[in-house]
Amino acid sequence: MNAAIRAVIRTAIFNNINIVGIKQGYEGLINGEIEEMNLSSVADIIHRGGTILRSSRSEEFMTEEGFKRALNVIKVFGINGIIVLGGDGSFKGARKLANAGVPTMGIPCTIDNDMGYTDYTIGFFTAVETAAEAIGKIRDTSTSHGRANIIEVMGRNSGDIALYSGISGGAESIIVPEIKFNIDEVIKRAIRGRNRGKLHHIIVLAEGVGNPYDLAEDIKEGSDIDTRVTILGHVQRGGTPTSFDRIMASEMGRRAVELLLEGKSGRALGIKCNKVMDLDIIEALDIEKKFNEEMYETAKILSI
Numbered sequence: 001m002n003a004a005i006r007a008v009i010r011t012a013i014f015n016n017i018n019i020v021g022i023k024q025g026y027e028g029l030i031n032g033e034i035e036e037m038n039l040s041s042v043a044d045i046i047h048r049g050g051t052i053l054r055s056s057r058s059e060e061f062m063t064e065e066g067f068k069r070a071l072n073v074i075k076v077f078g079i080n081g082i083i084v085l086g087g088d089g090s091f092k093g094a095r096k097l098a099n100a101g102v103p104t105m106g107i108p109c110t111i112d113n114d115m116g117y118t119d120y121t122i123g124f125f126t127a128v129e130t131a132a133e134a135i136g137k138i139r140d141t142s143t144s145h146g147r148a149n150i151i152e153v154m155g156r157n158s159g160d161i162a163l164y165s166g167i168s169g170g171a172e173s174i175i176v177p178e179i180k181f182n183i184d185e186v187i188k189r190a191i192r193g194r195n196r197g198k199l200h201h202i203i204v205l206a207e208g209v210g211n212p213y214d215l216a217e218d219i220k221e222g223s224d225i226d227t228r229v230t231i232l233g234h235v236q237r238g239g240t241p242t243s244f245d246r247i248m249a250s251e252m253g254r255r256a257v258e259l260l261l262e263g264k265s266g267r268a269l270g271i272k273c274n275k276v277m278d279l280d281i282i283e284a285l286d287i288e289k290k291f292n293e294e295m296y297e298t299a300k301i302l303s304i
């Protein structure tokens with residue numbers, strides 16, 4: 001996210017526009033937590049995880065009263081355009097602001113990669129990298145002890161972190177919310193691997209599909225292979241961003257400012273076939289995220 005903030009601020013200053021940072025997302029907007037930004041405000045942040053502007057979930061913004069307060073703050077501070085960094089919840093807020101006459105742009109920032117209109121969201125590949133690295137480390141101990149290891153990764157309702165990190169980490173099974181899973185098949189894979197002398201066994205589980213400890217019990221019972229659980233959790237939401245995330249953030253941040261300067265509003269920035277694009281934020285929110293079943297098939301073939 002920091003790379004996107006940097007790109008927005010630097011592009012605005014390049015175009016001689018005054019720019020402020022709104023702290024804590026919509027919560028900070030309501031409370032007027034707004035700071036003037038300059039070139040040095042974003043110095044030395046491109047490689048840092050998290051966000052210098054901080055973040056929050058704001059219930060109040062979703063109330064009529066809270067939204068009115070936000071509009072009032074926008075007026076008082078003389079804000080002529082807002083660039084919102086976030087996932088589909090943040091985009092719904094951005095759409096509401098655009099409908100109320102505030103020029104708004106949305107930049108997709110979520111580790112979940114669950115926005116259908118864009119190939120990738122900022123933060124996703126960084127989370128995948130963290131998960132893949134963890135899988136690699138767990139694989140070592142899995143081999144040493146001859147165990148099966150379940151690694152639960154994030155993704156709310158999306159299996160993309162599990163899929164991409166599972167393929168990168170050479171997982172034997174990947175369990176995601178989009179594809180109904182069969183416990184017998186997972187157990188069969190574990191037994192098949194063991195019978196042909198495989199020492200490790202990695203199962204990547206997307207959060208929300210089921211309880212990893214129950215799954216471990218089932219695998220132990222069905223295969224007699226000792227099975228351990230690691231829940232990666234919030235470690236996936238921080239750390240040095242990958243170059244790809246930084247590049248996407250830089251390109252989208254620049255374009256978002258330019259679109260506002262062109263007088264546009266209510267647009268969602270995205271990336272399709274390696275090109276930065278934008279479309280109406282309402283259309284963007286309506287595009288359903290499609291799970292990459294081909295890639296899932298690849299994972300199954302390779303982990304035979």
Ligand SMILES: Nc1ncnc2c1ncn2[C@@H]1O[C@H](COP(=O)(O)OP(=O)(O)O)[C@@H](O)[C@H]1O
Nearest residue numbers: 026057058059061086087088089090092093110
């Ligand atoms: N339907 C909505 N209308 C207006 N604002 C919304 C709506 N949904 C979410 N928001 C605002 O956007 C914030 C971020 O949304 P959330 O779903 O928490 O994260 P994300 O942007 O990552 O999807 C919420 O805390 C809320 O203030």
Ligand SMILES: O=P(O)(O)OC[C@H]1O[C@](O)(COP(=O)(O)O)[C@@H](O)[C@@H]1O
Nearest residue numbers: 087109110111112123154155156237
């Ligand atoms: O810690 P919280 O606020 O419960 O959030 C956890 C959730 O946030 C996510 O990490 C997504 O967060 P972002 O959209 O901010 O990247 C989900 O994968 C996870 O379920």
